[in-house]
Amino acid sequence: MSWGKATSGPTSFVEMARLAGNYTHWHNLVYSTAWLTGRLDHAALREAWRVLCLRHDVMRRAYVSPDEACTYEDVLTEVEFHSADTDDEALETMRRTLVGAPFSLDAIGLSRIVVVRRDDRRHLFGIALDHLITDLTSWNLLVAELGELYERAAAGERIGCETEGAASYQEFAALLRQEFAGRWGEERRAFWRAYTERFGSSSPPLPSAGAAKGEPAVKIVRRALPADAHSRVRQLARQARATPFVVVTAAILAGMKEATGASSVGVSVAHHGRALPYTAKTLGQFVQRVPLHLDGEPGGPLETVRDVFGQSLDVFDYALPLDIVERSWGLDLTSSIGGNGAHVTLDQSGEGFRGSPLAGTRAEPVQVPAPGGHGLVDPLIFAWWLDEAVPRVVVHYDESLITTEAVEAVVDVAARFAVSDGR
Structure with a gap:
């Protein structure tokens, strides 16, 4: 499978910490699952996820080393659909496909989205990300934006890939490195030297x-x-x-x-x-x-x-x-x-879903x-x-x-x- 051209750039310092081997326990798998009751538009969900990944470069990010990241043009993951005859089978399918293995930092794709269909009006829904590409604020932004995109797609509206008022994560990482190399970084070094001398x-x-x-x-x-x-x-x-x-x-x-x-x-x-x-x-x-x-x-x-x-x-x-x-x-x-x-x-x-993440459904969180x-x-x-x-x-x-x-x-x-x- 081809993911299009990739552009390279520096990692952020937080990415460096993870890629250098820190914080490698399973807590780095950020995920949530819920039973959804109501009509679920599979095509709208697929399109909403595609646009979300195109809007945010961190969803298309992979890593060459602790210092270098690459961002692909195309989406790296798609909605994975399954079906099950029983609730237990659905839960086992979700466990195996969503959280059955940690993400590999030297592989392509650090996100998963899975739907397991029980019947036309009941689905088990889950999203998982490696903590490397998300924090709690980002998780909440992602879930809210996915819900908004899904509602618009389900209503037949064409949804664009442009974002308003947001920098790319690559731009943030590059600016962070640039600022760190100058006066901004010198001021922080002086502060932390004095802090350590005090405490x-x-x-x-x-x-x-x-x-x-x-x-x-x-x-x-x-x-x-x-x-x-x-x-x-x-x-x-x-x-x-x-x-x-x-x-x-x-x-x-x-x-x-x-x-x-x-x-x-x-x-x-x-x-x-x-x-x-x-x-x-x-x-x-x-x-x-x-x-x-x-x-x-x-x-x-x-x-x-x-x-x-x-x-x-x-x-x-x-x-x-x-x-x-x-x-x-x-x-x-x-x-x-x-x-x-x-x-x-x-x-x-x-992490979790606040209310139902997708319009027209009622969510029941499940572990x-x-x-x-x-x-x-x-x-x-x-x-x-x-x-x-x-x-x-x-x-x-x-x-x-x-x-x-x-x-x-x-x-x-x-x-x-x-x-x-x-x-």
């Missing part, structure tokens, strides 16, 4: 359970929060003139500080690095992991949140994938993302587990769920590296901190 290049570990052997021993700690936890967190954020995300991050840092007794502790947070022009509607991988630290004795919750918030303004402004750019700068920045590999998220439901699971990106992940019926903190951690007692001690302090009155 050091590693954080003190939580009490260890020993050395990891083989696959992570993934454990979960869940801690219920008061029913009004969301409003309390927002109130503390307003008092500090900060954001709820900074409040929960400061809470975890306060917990880690008490658990370790160290003068400085750190965690990593995700920053959607769409800071360069015309990237708001661009599909691709933009998320960068950057550190936030707490040092000294800033005082009570209010002062602590203000301290972390002030720091976050600069960290986000100067955000870059540190595990890649440190090689260019000759700096040791990677371990400043936290000696425990601790990561904090707030109300991130992950189709990937073989091997998703693993752990970090040994310690703190997720705050404040918008749920029962607000809670959920911690995934590697029990072979960090003791349960240490994790519970951090959560105890963090939970009290986040719902305090700021004093």
Whole structure:
């Protein structure tokens, strides 16, 4: 099969990290599946997917090396249609075709879209992408645009391949490299050198359970929060003139500080690095992991949140994938993302379909587990769920590296901190 002419260009720094061998667990398979009830126009879906892939170059992207990507003229994947006699057969077909194997980074095509027909008004529908070419913002943009294109195609409208107000991902990668080589990059190197001098290049570990052997021993700690936890967190954020995300991050840092007794502790947070022009509607991988630290004795919750918030303004402004750019700068920045590999998220439901992705159908999400699971990106992940019926903190951690007692001690302090009155 021919995919047309390919043009070459530089990869982004986030692509480099993945292509250089980082983050290779199954969590890099971003996907969602749902039963769709209602009339599904196969031809309209096929055309909508074709136009979507032609509109966004990252959907036609392949890789020669960590430094070089190529973008093909034609689409690399098409809608894959199957049929099944039973629901179990449909689920097995979806599992095999959509998530049965990880994407190969040296192959052509890093996306899949599959439909399994049960009858004229019931289909199992799934989309999968390698995390290399998408993040949560891009996933939501893709699903929304696919739905809009499908609705127009199903109505008989001709849909064009032009995008409005969005740069290509290749343009973003090229501009990023260009800016990094000049004053923009020098300013970031100066900032991160000063940041490392202040906080050091590693954080003190939580009490260890020993050395990891083989696959992570993934454990979960869940801690219920008061029913009004969301409003309390927002109130503390307003008092500090900060954001709820900074409040929960400061809470975890306060917990880690008490658990370790160290003068400085750190965690990593995700920053959607769409800071360069015309990237708001661009599909691709933009998320960068950057550190936030707490040092000294800033005082009570209010002062602590203000301290972390002030720091976050600069960290986000100067955000870059540190595990890649440190090689260019000759700096040791990677371990400043936290000696425990601790990561904090707030109300991130992950990839999925919000409502029905295709007009004229009703969606019922269904789980189709990937073989091997998703693993752990970090040994310690703190997720705050404040918008749920029962607000809670959920911690995934590697029990072979960090003791349960240490994790519970951090959560105890963090939970009290986040719902305090700021004093």
